[in-house]
Amino acid sequence: MSVRETISVGGQWRAAAAGGTRAILDPADAWTLAVVAEGDAEDTDAAVAAARRAFDEGPWPRTATAERAAVLRRIADLLQRDREEIAEWESRDTGKTLEEGRVDVDDVTSAFRYFADLVMNESGGRVVDAGDPEVHSIVVHESVGVCAMITPWNYPLLQASWKVAPALAAGDTFVIKPSELTPMSTVHLVKLAHEAGVPAGVANIVTGAGATVGARLSEHPDVDLVSFTGGLVSGTKVAQAAAASVKKVALELGGKNPNVVFADACATEEGFDTAVDQALNAAFIHSGQVCSAGARLIVEEPVRERFVAELARRAGRIRLGRGTEDGVECGPLVSQQQLEKTEAYVASARAEGAVVRAGGARPEPSEVRPESGYFYSPTVLDDCHRGMKVVREETFGPIVTVEGFTTEDEAVSLANDTEYGLAGAVFSGDTARARRVAARLRHGTIWINDFHPYLPQAEWGGFGKSGVGRELGPSGLDEYRETKHVYENLRPSPVRWFAG
Ligand code: NAD
Numbered sequence: 123m124s125v126r127e128t129i130s131v132g133g134q135w136r137a138a139a140a141g142g143t144r145a146i147l148d149p150a151d152a153w154t155l156a157v158v159a160e161g162d163a164e165d166t167d168a169a170v171a172a173a174r175r176a177f178d179e180g181p182w183p184r185t186a187t188a189e190r191a192a193v194l195r196r197i198a199d200l201l202q203r204d205r206e207e208i209a210e211w212e213s214r215d216t217g218k219t220l221e222e223g224r225v226d227v228d229d230v231t232s233a234f235r236y237f238a239d240l241v242m243n244e245s246g247g248r249v250v251d252a253g254d255p256e257v258h259s260i261v262v263h264e265s266v267g268v269c270a271m272i273t274p275w276n277y278p279l280l281q282a283s284w285k286v287a288p289a290l291a292a293g294d295t296f297v298i299k300p301s302e303l304t305p306m307s308t309v310h311l312v313k314l315a316h317e318a319g320v321p322a323g324v325a326n327i328v329t330g331a332g333a334t335v336g337a338r339l340s341e342h343p344d345v346d347l348v349s350f351t352g353g354l355v356s357g358t359k360v361a362q363a364a365a366a367s368v369k370k371v372a373l374e375l376g377g378k379n380p381n382v383v384f385a386d387a388c389a390t391e392e393g394f395d396t397a398v399d400q401a402l403n404a405a406f407i408h409s410g411q412v413c414s415a416g417a418r419l420i421v422e423e424p425v426r427e428r429f430v431a432e433l434a435r436r437a438g439r440i441r442l443g444r445g446t447e448d449g450v451e452c453g454p455l456v457s458q459q460q461l462e463k464t465e466a467y468v469a470s471a472r473a474e475g476a477v478v479r480a481g482g483a484r485p486e487p488s489e490v491r492p493e494s495g496y497f498y499s500p501t502v503l504d505d506c507h508r509g510m511k512v513v514r515e516e517t518f519g520p521i522v523t524v525e526g527f528t529t530e531d532e533a534v535s536l537a538n539d540t541e542y543g544l545a546g547a548v549f550s551g552d553t554a555r556a557r558r559v560a561a562r563l564r565h566g567t568i569w570i571n572d573f574h575p576y577l578p579q580a581e582w583g584g585f586g587k588s589g590v591g592r593e594l595g596p597s598g599l600d601e602y603r604e605t606k607h608v609y610e611n612l613r614p615s616p617v618r619w620f621a622g
Pocket residue numbers: 272273274275276277281299300301302330331332333335336337340351352353354355356357359360374375376377412413414516518544583584588589
């Protein structure tokens with residue numbers, strides 16, 4: 123299998139300078155999908171130098187907003203042109219279903235269009251009343267500079283786009299490092315940026331490992347902002363490395379997201395069915411490898427037994443298989459490591475007293491094809507409590523834990539008892555209660571009677587250890603800009619502070 127040229131520096135595609143390569147595995151059968159360039163610090167330095175030059179000397183930061191917005195819209199059109207190809211790569215790389223891959227392409231197309239519209243609708247600065255008619259004072263936003271972007275493997279195209287689109291809209295240049303497990307859709311995205319007319323050196327990519335490429339990007343003195351999406355452990359290292367040069371840091375980290383279900387949400391058969399269906403989707407879409415997965419079901423005691431029985435029944439019917447195959451509802455986990463991590467969490471839960479109501483093991487070879495894939499059965503763990511490791515830590519696998527509650531205060535206390543704070547949901551048939559509880563939940567996104575939707579125009583990000591900063595929405599653009607106050611004295615005169 124020939125090595126793909128997956129490093130792009132200054133508009134030129136090439137292999138790694140030192141000749142390193144990495145095999146990208148298909149998680150459905152552990153076979154090699156592609157062999158890509160494995161960059162290192164030398165490749166990273168070259169890419170940062172290209173991005174620095176393009177920012178300091180190139181046209182992009184000074185290009186008219188309308189022209190930049192037009193480039194973003196062209197990228198959106200090209201994403202739609204290549205929708206099937208990108209969706210298939212995303213599915214084969216990550217294991218997610220082809221349909222999820224298509225949804226991702228459509229979502230990021232909207233994000234590119236949103237940021238194009240956002241910059242076009244801006245007024246060009248906020249005039250401030252200085253209290254003096256002889257002073258003109260205005261606050262403006264400018265490009266932040268060279269951005270380093272480091273992204274995870276679960277939503278490679280989506281996480282890349284939530285950074286690339288606002289950065290391009292803001293007039294920045296960037297070097298992106300996708301996850302070493304799933305680089306293909308990000309490589310494609312950078313190609314589309316070039317095709318859409320982004321000048322050479324603005325959009326650079328280095329494929330490679332976190333410990334080499336990612337670490338170098340985080341510490342690099344010529345990088346102005348590092349925007350990271352990934353786990354808490356790596357995110358902490360990125361922040362520490364970035365601190366040495368006091369660069370700006372944006373972190374989108376993990377979550378342990380509560381899904382609170384009140385009995386009144388299940389008062390009718392339709393309500394019960396909706397709440398169970400949403401809980402299933404919350405926990406098991408993309409095999410639970412979602413930062414906002416509803417991995418912690420907190421359900422009111424009177425409906426608990428019936429709810430868990432139905433959830434377990436439906437979890438047991440989820441059709442596992444290769445994500446590109448028709449009829450498959452859940453793909454494999456992304457890697458052997460992720461599979462083993464899931465097994466370890468279920469073992470620890472059992473040891474701490476959890477009761478397995480569904481799953482709890484790899485599927486039998488007769489239940490899933492191909493046998494060699496990293497599959498794990500959707501797992502429902504009942505009788506959990508907040509002290510358990512499986513309840514406290516982000517498992518990032520197809521596991522949902524169940525805790526019961528009897529009062530509203532107890533539900534809120536459980537849902538907020540996490541070091542994270544990314545997202546959470548409340549299901550209730552009582553609107554006043556649902557809104558009251560939503561207001562008390564300490565998480566960056568709260569869904570009422572729903573789970574998982576997000577909007578490009580609404581901020582995404584976490585409280586607590588789920589991160590620093592926000593993506594999407596106006597704040598998602600501001601992450602990629604500096605703020606400048608220009609104070610203009612229209613009638614200059616001496617200050618005479620000093621007498622001499
Ligand atoms: P990870 O932290 O292992 O890796 C993320 C990225 O960081 C990869 O590109 C990796 O190569 C790189 N990296 C690893 N060590 C590094 C280091 N020392 N310096 C710089 N870069 C380094 O995460 P993952 O396993 O790829 O992704 C799963 C995690 O991502 C989960 O915790 C999930 O919750 C989180 N996530 C968060 C969001 C969000 O929006 N908050 C979205 C998606 C995923």
